[in-house]
Amino acid sequence: MQFKISKELLVQIEQLIHQKNDHELGILLNDLHHADIAEIFDELESEEAIYIFKLLDSEITAEILLELEDDVREKILRGLSAKEIAEEIDELDTDDAADIIGELPQSKKEQVISELEDVEHAKDIVDLLRYDEDSAGGLMGKELVKVNENWNVLTCVKEMRIQAENVTRVHSIYVVDDENRLKGRLSLKDLLVTSSRTMIREVYIKKVDSVRVNDSNVEVARIMQKYDLEAIPVIDEMGRLVGRITIDDIVDVIKDEADKDYQLAAGISQDVEADDSILELTKARLPWLVLALFGGFISVTLLESFQGAMQFHKELFFFTPLIAAMAGNVGVQSSAIIVQGLANHSISGTIFNRLLKEISLSLLNGLILAIILFLGSHFLLGVDIKIGIIVTIALLSVIIIASLIGTSIPLILDKFNIDPALATGPFITTSNDICGILIYFSIAKLILGF
Numbered sequence: 001m002q003f004k005i006s007k008e009l010l011v012q013i014e015q016l017i018h019q020k021n022d023h024e025l026g027i028l029l030n031d032l033h034h035a036d037i038a039e040i041f042d043e044l045e046s047e048e049a050i051y052i053f054k055l056l057d058s059e060i061t062a063e064i065l066l067e068l069e070d071d072v073r074e075k076i077l078r079g080l081s082a083k084e085i086a087e088e089i090d091e092l093d094t095d096d097a098a099d100i101i102g103e104l105p106q107s108k109k110e111q112v113i114s115e116l117e118d119v120e121h122a123k124d125i126v127d128l129l130r131y132d133e134d135s136a137g138g139l140m141g142k143e144l145v146k147v148n149e150n151w152n153v154l155t156c157v158k159e160m161r162i163q164a165e166n167v168t169r170v171h172s173i174y175v176v177d178d179e180n181r182l183k184g185r186l187s188l189k190d191l192l193v194t195s196s197r198t199m200i201r202e203v204y205i206k207k208v209d210s211v212r213v214n215d216s217n218v219e220v221a222r223i224m225q226k227y228d229l230e231a232i233p234v235i236d237e238m239g240r241l242v243g244r245i246t247i248d249d250i251v252d253v254i255k256d257e258a259d260k261d262y263q264l265a266a267g268i269s270q271d272v273e274a275d276d277s278i279l280e281l282t283k284a285r286l287p288w289l290v291l292a293l294f295g296g297f298i299s300v301t302l303l304e305s306f307q308g309a310m311q312f313h314k315e316l317f318f319f320t321p322l323i324a325a326m327a328g329n330v331g332v333q334s335s336a337i338i339v340q341g342l343a344n345h346s347i348s349g350t351i352f353n354r355l356l357k358e359i360s361l362s363l364l365n366g367l368i369l370a371i372i373l374f375l376g377s378h379f380l381l382g383v384d385i386k387i388g389i390i391v392t393i394a395l396l397s398v399i400i401i402a403s404l405i406g407t408s409i410p411l412i413l414d415k416f417n418i419d420p421a422l423a424t425g426p427f428i429t430t431s432n433d434i435c436g437i438l439i440y441f442s443i444a445k446l447i448l449g450f
Helices: 007-019 022-030 034-043 046-055 058-067 070-078 082-089 094-102 106-115 119-128 153-164 188-193 217-227 247-265 278-305 307-312 320-344 351-380 385-415 420-424 426-448
Strands: 145-148 173-176 182-186 231-235 241-246
Touching (some): 007 022, 007 046, 022 046, 034 046, 034 058, 034 070, 046 070, 058 082, 082 094, 082 106, 094 106, 094 119, 153 188, 173 241, 217 231, 241 247, 278 307, 278 426, 320 351, 320 385, 320 420, 351 385, 385 420
Parallel strands (some): 145 173
Antiparallel strands (some): 173 182, 231 241
16 A cells, blocks of 8 residues: 555654654654655654654665655755764665765765775775766666686585675676676576586576666666666676666666656756756746747747738638647657657668658648648638638648658757757747748748739
């Protein structure tokens, strides 16, 4: 059953905090999952959250830290000493520990590392902090199980038992040589049915997918999605095994990328959340709104240049919103499909073939919509046949042009390593609105001769 925070529960927790009734508070929170406690922290004042945090065991609070929203975690970490933070870090895997320490100010970061009791753990964390957070090195953890190809099965099992003590979950057993270069992976089934004197090099699987430390997190996510992997080893420039990335980290990457693309498509240029300050939200939204405003100015200027036509043929004006809306909608549809295909690496063939397919599709859709519009405008609205022909031809032209723009712009942006999700937002809508109005009145001018 999914946990839901009730107002009564929050009031009860706040009362126990104010009464400093640690015993009852501990009993109340003891049966809750750490993710549920993190949700409660989001609803409490900083002082109240810190009070509960110091009351609970480090094994629980370390997990709570990972579930908290960034701003809440920052407030709690500010309220803890370097030694208290170090106690939490000691309970975490190296990748999660590096993420938490990476959020601290430089001075406090050094203090926390110096307070860590496990020296090897501290070294691993420092090593991970060297990598860019958006790279495979920034995602990976040091906890893994590896065996040497020159060991026999008996030695292998003994070493695996020792290593597994520090690993939360064993996804794979990696095989390395004497230089720690990744050679392959070991099947647990093969290990169980093989003689204890058999050498590992005789039974390990040589085919193993891996990524390099400097590969982008998006590329890592693509590989793990494609091959349906729960974990993937990370190697350095010399092919040495330096860590592994697990699926839980990749889920976060996929979610972050989806959120980013969604915000770009909505015309938000920075990574923001609903609870951010008004200034941060304004900075994220304003640039694209300004672009849309300029686009609107251009549309107004175009309409003004054709005011003579509307003076003698007022019915042209009534179809302007329809043409502009269809241009924007068709462009967004086309760009959304291309952006999704680029993200999934499912687009094949040349740009020319893609544009040719889009022309065929838009021509078919355009013909159907144009016929509906012509019949509707003439028989339902009583529009003159000549005006109906103008609107119909304009609609067909606009659909084809808008679909070409919506298809080509994401492909061009992708060629220049610019996020193609930009092409699904106000940029594509505004440009297609302008093109739609220009095409509409240009056709009207050509046919009516004004």
